[in-house]
Amino acid sequence: MVCPFGGNDCVTSVIDSRKNNEGIRRRRECSTCGQRFTTYEKADINLMVLKNSGEIEEFSYEKLYQGIENAFGGIDISAKKLKTLVDNVHKEIKSHGKKVKSKVIGETVLSHLKGINEVAYLRFASVYKEFSDVTDFEKEAAEFN
Ligand SMILES: [Zn+2]
Incomplete structure (x- = not known):
């Protein structure tokens, strides 16, 4: 110390x-x-994720990082910028309390990606958001036009 x-x-x-x-x-x-x-x-290990299936699992920073990194696959972004983005998302997720719905995590990531990169946003959306059909996806895409 x-x-x-x-x-x-x-x-x-x-x-x-x-x-x-x-x-x-x-x-x-x-x-x-x-x-x-x-x-x-203050321990940082208590954040729990409530999945759509009803299951509860411990929040994983690595998983969040991986998910966002995958969305940027092939897109030029510095490691520092990526880390800042993930940290900002993490901070916002934590502000929701100790139990957070996986849907909220997905939406938080999307709201941060929106202003940064359109392709990464749509890619993440296609994986995490529960699009009922292609129309929803097109609606999201149209918001950029
Ligand atoms: Zn001293």
Whole structure:
């Protein structure tokens, strides 16, 4: 643990831990410079996805990244830009709470892709959105014209 007063060389220890709905609050003391400070830990593993089938599975950042990366297959986008896009989508998904419908994830990705790349948007839409028939897909495509 890096001490905010000293630095990397400080040795800090936990003197109190408290768990609440937000996460874990830890009171720490630096034995090198004697300062006390508080840290908050928030786990990122609790986000659950409610699938259309009714099944629940743990959210996977890798899966989200893969899905978006696939939509950009063959399209020129930098790794940094792709990562930022995925992170923005992830942030928005997390804002919905601890349980999110897979449909909401798909729609969040689409809303972010829309302003970035039309081809990636349509590709993602064709995979994730439940288009009842081709007409729906054409309607989506028409929005760009
Ligand atoms: Zn220190």
